[in-house]
Amino acid sequence: MIKTVNEKKLEQKLIGCRRMLHENPELAFEEFGTTQLLNKWLAEASIERARLPLETGVLAVIGGKKPGPTIALRSDIDALPIQEETGLPYASKIPGKMHACGHDFHMASILGAALLLKEREDELEGTVKIIFQPAEENGSGAVRVIKTGVLHDVQAICGMHNMPYLPTGTIGIKQGPLMASVDHFIIKVEGTGTHGAAPEKGVDTIVAATQIVTALQTIVSRNISPLSHAVISVTRIQAGNTWNVIPATAELEGTVRTFSEDVRNAIPVRMKSIVEDIARAFGAKGTLTFIKLGHSVQNDGQLTKWAAETAEKSGLNVIEPLPTTIGEDFAEYQQSIPGAFFFMGVSGNSDLHHPDLIIDEDAILPSARFFSNLAVDLLKKIKNS
Numbered sequence: 001m002i003k004t005v006n007e008k009k010l011e012q013k014l015i016g017c018r019r020m021l022h023e024n025p026e027l028a029f030e031e032f033g034t035t036q037l038l039n040k041w042l043a044e045a046s047i048e049r050a051r052l053p054l055e056t057g058v059l060a061v062i063g064g065k066k067p068g069p070t071i072a073l074r075s076d077i078d079a080l081p082i083q084e085e086t087g088l089p090y091a092s093k094i095p096g097k098m099h100a101c102g103h104d105f106h107m108a109s110i111l112g113a114a115l116l117l118k119e120r121e122d123e124l125e126g127t128v129k130i131i132f133q134p135a136e137e138n139g140s141g142a143v144r145v146i147k148t149g150v151l152h153d154v155q156a157i158c159g160m161h162n163m164p165y166l167p168t169g170t171i172g173i174k175q176g177p178l179m180a181s182v183d184h185f186i187i188k189v190e191g192t193g194t195h196g197a198a199p200e201k202g203v204d205t206i207v208a209a210t211q212i213v214t215a216l217q218t219i220v221s222r223n224i225s226p227l228s229h230a231v232i233s234v235t236r237i238q239a240g241n242t243w244n245v246i247p248a249t250a251e252l253e254g255t256v257r258t259f260s261e262d263v264r265n266a267i268p269v270r271m272k273s274i275v276e277d278i279a280r281a282f283g284a285k286g287t288l289t290f291i292k293l294g295h296s297v298q299n300d301g302q303l304t305k306w307a308a309e310t311a312e313k314s315g316l317n318v319i320e321p322l323p324t325t326i327g328e329d330f331a332e333y334q335q336s337i338p339g340a341f342f343f344m345g346v347s348g349n350s351d352l353h354h355p356d357l358i359i360d361e362d363a364i365l366p367s368a369r370f371f372s373n374l375a376v377d378l379l380k381k382i383k384n385s
Helices: 005-023 032-044 103-119 141-148 205-223 261-281 301-313 361-384
Strands: 048-050 058-063 070-076 127-133 156-163 170-172 176-179 181-190 230-239 249-258 285-294 297-299 317-319 339-345
Touching (some): 005 032, 005 103, 005 361, 032 048, 032 103, 032 127, 103 156, 103 361, 127 141, 156 361, 181 205, 181 261, 205 230, 205 249, 230 261, 249 261, 297 301, 297 339
Parallel strands (some): 070 156, 156 339, 170 317
Antiparallel strands (some): 048 058, 058 127, 170 339, 181 285, 230 249
């Protein structure tokens, strides 16, 4: 698509904004400088900022001159505790912190959408709320935004995540399950410590714990339908502190990822049985703590259909992506608001959360253009539906 002079100017501005954000990453709930920058750029475009009663994050409002629905576009703003290894001239200036998940790309894109929507404000048949949300990486930012009540009048919400494996100019749009729920578990095994040379005098928690690890994997292979999807990963085992003593306790920790609430609810029931019964078989005591953290992203069918139409009109190549077991707290908005979440191609060189991730900045303007067009289209379609 040929860029106009104004689009080229906007693209350079957005790339500059993205690079400034990339140089100055901030972790969850520490995004004070990021919030100031976003407010500054929005103010320069005379875009109204509404009160968001949180220490970090921004809420902007565009439109409202004509009666109609209210929709929202959302970007996350936090970075990760990762040391950058890209070697870019605009690499992170903050040791041990990096926008390794591409939230700087998200901010630049949604900022661009806001600037484009401001130019079209008179034609908006309703109101667009722009949410720059803190703390996506720890899974609690969306919930905090929801609790403020600022989205009480929103009838549809849309967002996206950059996807390095997709080429620039491509967008992944899929109705139904797209990203997995995120749950956390801790297993404690209690036995009787003893000398490593006399195991018969104790109850070996390491043997019990390792048997539990193996048995947990049978839940997906033997208790969940092959037509469903689930992941159970034990990611930490901690027991003992020396080479010749069998420890009295062992602790396991890990995560469960699912796309269905039925499967999500069934897994901890089976886990509890395995943990308790296997530990008991070895003379130990096993306890499971299961913590549900975030829902799965489930895209609204009608919004997805409309988004695909807008994407094609905006010159993007639309594909249906495979779901991913990565989590995303955008799902929390979808618990009460119809929502759609998309994967935006950025031709990345590495996967998300990698210290050398570099994305294609040519993807920023098409993303901004798509979201501005989507907001205009959704307001009209929701109003007339």
